[in-house]
Amino acid sequence: MTASWLLCSLVPAALIAPAPVQESEPQVALELRVMAATPGRVIVDRGSADGLKLGDRVQLRPRKGKPLEGRVGDVRERVATVELDDRSAVVELATRGEALLPASRLPKPPPAPPAAEAPAPPAETPAPKPAAKPAAKPAAKPNAKPAAKADDATPTADDAAPAAPAAKPAWTNRDADYDPSQPLLAGLSPIRPEQRAPRWSHRLWSSADVGHSSEGGWSDSYARAGYDTRADNLFGDGGTLRAELELDYGTEFDGDHELDLTPRRLSYAWGGTRFDTHRFEVGRFLQHAVPEFGFLDGIEWGARTAGGDRVGASFGFLPELDDDFGSFHDLQLAASYEWLADESERLAATAALQQTWHEGELDRRLALAKVRWLPSGGWDAHAAVWIDLYDGNDDLKSTNVEVTQALLAIGRRFDDGGSLDLAYQHVAFPEQERAGDFLPLDAAALDRAHLDRLTLRGRSDPQSSFAVHGELSGFHDQEGSGGAAEGGFDVPLPLFTDARLDVTGFTSKGSFTRVNGFRVGAIGHDGSQRWDCMYELANHRQEGFSSALDDIVQHRFFASQSFFTAGGLRVAARVELKVWDDEYAWSGGLSLERSF
């Protein structure tokens, strides 16, 4: 009796239990997607050819909500129907999911063709150098993509090895190889510019800022409005037309007021794409190859060499960088060469020369060298040096060659969002006739003035429950040395979502002022708005002042609110109040921006 009862109990249990899986056999995840869906049932893009079988468990990961599970109820060669456990669940198309399958069920990768049969690269296309693929891209999950797709002429690493992080083979199916008579998946046919419609994008913006200070009773106000537009492929040649127009009106605290209408940019650029090695840009624009040489009213040419490097030259007038962008005073000729280590462009070095003529007379001769290195692991290294070459007409400088600017920055971005940066900056002032780059200095100051600054800054994961940040810097100039230190923490703001509270203390020794203080602020944002508010209390001690009035305790309040809409509208308002001694100053601003 007992034995028959036990047998009757075990047989049904054995029948409904899932098929036992051999413990020694590894499981792999078969990535899949939802192609069609009805309540409680979906069709996925994997089938028996991919190793799916009737009864396999499938888990779907909707973008919103919790994961859903189901069981394969019908399986075809390329698709399968999954009956969801939740019969009322409705799943969006393209939802990702996976099925855990024994590795033995996955189709075997096709044998690799003999090396001798591999197509030789075309003569004009250099062989790819090693380490072509940026390593920052996250490793793909084991993806049992249908290796049985015999019509796919370009097998990928995903096809070849479901679980092995094999290197992606070089892409060999070139644009020119595509023939419309081929099956759709046999090749990739890029859409050429002449096949694409022109695209316009626009941006309108305006801002108004007003301010008042009780000490001296002065006020100022600024109103700015601008329009910039960009037309891609306007003439079917892949070129880009860009225009930026800005209207500025300002009433300065000394009573001056001025209205300026300034074309910041009006240029047409074409080429520099996979279809055209050469790139040209004419009009008013920021120089593309060497932005360090500034805006230009003229023409720039650039080209990719057969080895992949870039060479370029530009000719035209340099607008002065003031509010009206006055031009035609400074003519320039420049040339540049950029060396790239490989296709990933993670190591690049540029050398460039610029000669300017001010009102027809030789002016500045500038050499520039810069290096950018982006190794894997979140590292970023950048160095640039500006070298002025003086001749006999540059009599205010006591040297013939001077490094007038240098930057060295090494930083690392960690996966959790933390960062660590070390930067060195050197600034001196070149002798030049051109006006507007910096405030004029007398002869002695021009020769002596310089700044060297070393900065170390870092922060931990900005989303963690307790994030810390800090910065330490020191400087040396012709008058002396100083530095600044700042440290603080930020934590999630209680009672608010997506908001953080920041507390920072800081101290600074400047050229004339020693500052000690702290600030407390909060920032919140979501997809449609951003707000922040801050209070700062600091003592500004004037070190050279010889009386007891050298301490200025300064309070500062700041608040801003921004709104964003899906239609590209941004509205922002800000207000700031400063109080020191018996005086105060306030300012406020409003800005509107619409992109469409």
Next chain:
Amino acid sequence: MGALLHGRRLRAALFACAAIAVAACMGADPRAGTRHRWWAGLGPVLPHESFPSDCALCHEGAGWNELRVDFTFDHAAETGVALEGAHAQAQCLRCHNDRGPVDVFAAKGCGGCHDDVHGGDLGNDCARCHQQESWRPEAQLEAHARSRFPLSGAHARVACHRCHPGAFAGNFVPNDPSCVTCHRDDLARALNPPHVALGYVDRCDRCHLPTDWRQAEGD
């Protein structure tokens, strides 16, 4: 002739020749490269390898070149890269275009796609001053507090372009912090007492506070 050989024109001519030589010689016949090499080495501009095998989920039309009217794409979920702020509204082709694989440009950070209007003066870490919703810089007073010239009193209310004349074009190269760099006209106008005549032409901070330039203060 001798003057010409030793004059500025010769140096200018040599410089021009050098510039042309850089462009002409080091270019190694750029026309030999008929297409960018990334095309051979890195595959299509917009890799589809991780996309659903059902093209109709996103495309329509016989050539599969058109996107569906109801096309949506969760960039964060599908690629692992979230599009934040203004980038969420960007057209796909602004990043995925004929210039090259977006991986290459994304690895360079903001400068991969955006012009460096600061001309390289401020380095590559744009996020120190900008956030992704708008390019209007923020927290500039806080940044200035770490400089040689913390903004005290009235200085904290002065528009940037009063001291950085290139501010309209993004040029924020540090100035010499001496008072006369900005207050040269004020020095010339200071006649009670006559500052220049008395030699009061530097170290203004011995008598003046940064809260107000107009008159000296004392005990």
